[in-house]
Structures are given as C-alpha cells and as structure tokens.
C-alpha cells in the first residue's frame with residue numbers, strides 16, 4: 001500500500017509516496033481504508049524537524065487524522081463499509097494516518113457524520129478533538145464569556161462554533177480583516193484584529209490557539225488555555241487566581257462522536273480550504289505553508 005513518508009527533515013520536497021507493507025490490525029483495532037485526511041500544523045513541523053524532543057525516529061509515516069471506510073472491524077463491533085473518522089497521535093503512537101490503510105484502536109474511532117463528504121469529515125479529528133477538550137478544561141458552558149484567539153484557524157473556528165452551541169458568549173481575535181466576517185458568521189458577538197480592542201479582564205475564559213498571550217483580557221479568577229506548545233508556557237497568573245494550561249490533545253473516540261453528531265445537527269460546519277490528490281502531497285504542504293487559510297487543506301487518497 002502507499003504511504004506518505006519522510007527519511008530526512010526539510011521542506012515539502014522531502015515528502016515521498018512509498019510502497020510499504022500492508023497495515024495489520026491487532027486485537028481491538030479497526031482496519032480502515034483511508035479516503036481523505038487533513039494537513040495540520042504538527043505535520044508541517046514534524047516534516048521540517050521542528051518538533052525536537054519526542055520526534056519519532058526516521059523514516060516515518062506522517063499524518064494525524066483520517067476519514068475512511070471500515071475494511072475489517074475485528075471484534076470491535078465496527079462493520080465493513082461503515083464510514084468512520086479517527087485520530088492517531090502520530091508523535092506518540094508512531095502510527096501515521098497518511099497511508100492507504102491504517103489500523104486504529106477502536107476507542108479512537110467514531111462514525112463519520114452522515115451529512116457531509118468524507119473530505120469534509122477529514123477536517124475534524126485533530127482540530128475538533130483539540131477544541132472540544134480545551135473547551136472542557138476551560139469549563140465553557142451557557143453564559144460563559146469566552147475569547148477565542150485565532151478564531152479563524154482550524155482549531156479556533158471549531159472552538160467558536162462549539163462554544164456557541166453550548167450557549168457561551170463568544171468573542172474572536174483574528175489575524176486579518178478578511179477573517180472578521182467568518183468569525184461573526186460562526187458565532188462571535190464581537191470580532192477584532194486588534195488585541196488592544198479587547199475588554200480588560202472581560203472574559204471568564206480565554207482559548208489561545210496561537211500564543212497571543214492576551215492575559216489582560218481574562219478576568220481575575222478565570223481560566224486561560226493555550227494550545228500553542230511552540231510559543232512556550234502561559235505567563236504565571238496565579239497572583240490573579242487565573243488557572244492556566246497548555247493543553248495537549250489526546251485520542252478520544254467518544255469526543256469525536258460528539259463532534260460528528262453536532263455536524264449532523266447543523267451546529268458545526270467543517271471547512272475545506274483546498275483539496276489535493278495524494279500525488280500532490282508536496283503542493284498540499286506548500287498551500288498550508290502560505291497560511292491565510294480558510295479551513296483545512298485536505299488530501300484525497
């Protein structure tokens with residue numbers, strides 16, 4: 001079967017499509033025919049050799065998420081032909097999803113949404129799990145005043161919609177004027193490109209997706225979560241009784257099922273910026289690197 005592999009770090013030119021031995025499911029794993037997958041910032045950093053400690057040894061297969069069709073459910077209850085989505089923490093599991101077939105633990109798999117294509121569904125697993133788990137840590141519920149920084153990004157755009165679905169009052173900080181309409185259309189009451197325009201101590205919770213560290217915006221006694229590992233730790237806000245964290249995403253099939261149900265209820269809209277065939281994997285990475293994305297870069301197998 002084909003897989004997207006690297007045997008050295010560098011730019012998109014180091015990506016290679018190689019023939020590798022077929023995936024063989026172990027007990028408790030589901031064998032999935034991959035139809036589509038998304039490009040995430042971590043794939044770009046891994047390919048570039050920018051992860052540092054925790055980077056799997058070379059050569060490796062890349063990719064953290066997939067949408068596809070079950071080939072063999074083993075004893076897991078999944079039936080051949082079922083449309084599914086799944087995440088694999090590639091740095092930890094060393095199981096990349098950018099391959100024709102992938103064997104994934106049943107607990108990391110969820111049914112794909114019925115109302116969207118598998119290309120759209122492939123945009124959900126990594127950013128959706130990150131958004132959901134971080135909103136849970138932030139204790140976002142009806143009435144919470146929440147700021148999402150980077151609200152037009154893959155994680156931020158889903159966080160915005162998920163928080164709105166919970167009844168939170170959500171504001172958005174985005175990178176450019178062209179993202180303001182997206183933020184307003186997807187639930188932001190107030191959207192700005194200017195951190196100085198944010199109300200001082202105005203939010204119960206801040207979800208920071210790019211290392212904005214807009215710590216003046218969080219209320220004393222509030223919660224501040226960053227997912228921008230590479231930007232370093234959140235400043236110590238303990239003197240103001242603000243709880244802080246850098247959230248690290250984990251595989252969670254039950255959480256993924258919550259996300260796909262929200263898609264089918266129309267509360268969560270997946271966003272595809274652009275679509276590439278597998279043979280265009282280098283071009284897909286080049287598109288990702290140019291930034292200013294309006295959704296995810298999707299690769300079709």
Ligand SMILES: NC(=O)c1ccc[n+]([C@@H]2O[C@H](COP(=O)([O-])OP(=O)(O)OC[C@H]3O[C@@H](n4cnc5c(N)ncnc54)[C@H](OP(=O)(O)O)[C@@H]3O)[C@@H](O)[C@H]2O)c1
Nearest residue numbers: 041130150152153154155174175210227247248249291292
């Ligand atoms: N810790 C974890 O478990 C975890 C999980 C998932 C992702 N992450 C990390 O979280 C970050 C976001 O991921 P993603 O998938 O959402 O990436 P993404 O789709 O590229 O989104 C990032 C967003 O932040 C915006 N942004 C960047 N600099 C900004 C600035 N100075 N002011 C306002 N907005 C700014 C970008 O805008 P433009 O593109 O328009 O510039 C983009 O909309 C990445 O660093 C990723 O590695 C961490």
